[in-house]
Amino acid sequence: MKIKFHKICFVLLAVFISFGTQLLSQVNSPWKWVHPTPQGNTLRYVKTFNATTHYALGYSGTFLKTTNSGTNWFISTNVFGTQENNQIYAYSGWFFDQNVGLAGGETGKLARTTNGGLTWDTITTGETGIIYGMHFLNANTGFFSTSTGGNIRKTTNGGLNWTAISTGASVALYSVFALNPDTIYVSATLGNIRYTTNGGTNWTIVSTGASSTLYDIKFKDAMTGWVCGSSTAIRVTTNGGLNWTQTSTGLPTSTFYNINYASGVTDADYVYVSGNSFYAFRSSNYGTTWDSVSLAGTQTYVSTQYSLDRNGNNMSSVGAFGLINTSTNAGANWTAHNSLGYSGTLNDVWCDNMSGRVIAVGSAAQYPIIVSTNGGSTWNFGVSANVTGTYYGIKMLNSSTGYAVGTTSKLAKTTNGGMNWDTSTVYSTATTMYNLDFANTSTGYISGASGRIFKTTNAGANWELQTTGITNTLYNIDMHDANTGWFVGTTGTIRKTTDGGSTWTAQTPGTTSSLYDVQMFDANTGYLCGLSGTVRKTTNGGTNWDTVAVPFTASLYMLSFSDVNTGFIAGATGLTYRTSNGGSVWQVLNTSGSTTNGIYAKGYDSAFAVASSAGVFKLYNPLTGGITWQNQIPEKFTLEQNYPNPFNPVTTIKFGLPKAAKVTLKVYDILGREVSILFNNTDINAGTIAYDFDGSELASGIYFYSLIVNNNKIDTKKMVMVK
Known part of the structure; x- marks a missing residue:
């Protein structure tokens, strides 16, 4: 029911789609992607090692890899620590080999893995902006560029420590490339690059002749290089960056984000640019002319491609919605590994049972209603081909009959479980309608913009506008019976009727x-x-609404309770809460996807959720554990001893907050090296928090965990892992 951004994709086919079997290992979330699969977070970096092995990094701290050509995928979203109420996006990366690599992200976050992405250690960088670009000369010496301050950073020990180098102006630097430790190039806004020939002591600004943002810069050698950016801003230099020439023959008008120079391959000395939704473009004459390389392969939908890599004849390309395509014959043919069949924002969801019918509604991309008949394993994307506009709410009266509402006063009705939809217009004045409820098979209500409530008493054949006395946007309505109900909306609006909507x-x-x-x-x-994390509960029909405390202040968009005590709440940045005791205790279960707009629960361990960026998530019989928040407020900040201790492999770490605070909770090995970040400067409301720490990736030994609140260390305790 919320209005969120969505990216426009280009459809090639929109019918019933069943994709080949993919075995997914989503290691740190009880929510599993069921659309798109293997996952749907935007990917910004890709590395191809050989024909079977590809790694990728992206939004929500996502790391994705396959070592068998996409038959199996390992998926983790804890590159920058556990997702709670906020998510850190990865924008850049660098892998030295299949074990050791770096990921750069928002707020200056940098993480390092030494075991092929199974675990990640956080590295302090001293930066607060986005780490957009990264380039290494060898296993020791490298650089990264950031979005703020005009600084790059340099390491000489493989990324463990970093030193700031000022470029002389506070501008966003989107990419960095070094020919050697002294000669370094960065790309920036307004079509400018900066370069130094003395390791950063002095910098020269050069205009490439474009006025666009330049997202990447690469060099073939000391003389020949390229930049790319918005508005087809592709330029080539043949004199070390002193002068730049526009090169656009064979290129469409597009934004290009990535340059890849594939030296030493057998077919040609190619340079590639990517960013267009349908194609990458390559040049065999260093940019004089360009040929298109179709990336779609068997992909149903395509969207922005952010990164491309080539290693011999093996290639990979990644982009929005988790798109990932690979080729083993130098780009002549491509295999799609992402099952994207819908590309819009999903707003609401309903399910019959966890292995049966699921219906989700959202924006028209291509059609606004999608249906699964097998618990999300496959989807039918063409059931609403006759339906136009964006839909915000769905109400199924039973497994066959239901309604959906959306923009321009449109109502859609199904009588066969969502496989066909008939549309009608509820009101002559175009009104955005956000949700609906039926008291029985005949009597229903719709809530919408401009304070409008509509009522039917003949199963939707006719609708009457009711008088509410207000003009606020009304986001939801819930009817206890044909006479008694409530609606809610903007500026704290809540009203009740006891006479079937005649008065509120x-x-x-x-x-x-x-x-x-x-x-x-x-x-x-x-x-x-x-x-802002508002939750209220009434036990007297709304005469009083009592505050229900929750862990975070993130906005919450939808409730779904299977009984008065057991239910979920969904909200911003993938956040969901779960309770089994009426809200006294909440478990935090982040989907690790985008904003969660809708949720439908069948029980404590069974639910579907939908999100912006086409996400559908399924929670079904998950392992207990994770993060639990309880509204028990201690007198002071406390950190308790973990239990059990020794442990194998899970132990619970509990701490207390007497007031809301920024919390960091980290685990270290006996040498003081950071091995896990459980909370990372996270805003948490007052209460008692229990974190179920999974040490299955750690070796047996002694570890320490520290609680830091508002930048002050509260305590450190020892725990022992015994396998």
């Missing part, structure tokens, strides 16, 4: 923040949620 009485939720959802279990008991 204002209630006081104790907040002026937007309220996005309300769910009542009977005439007395229910919950609502909204902006």
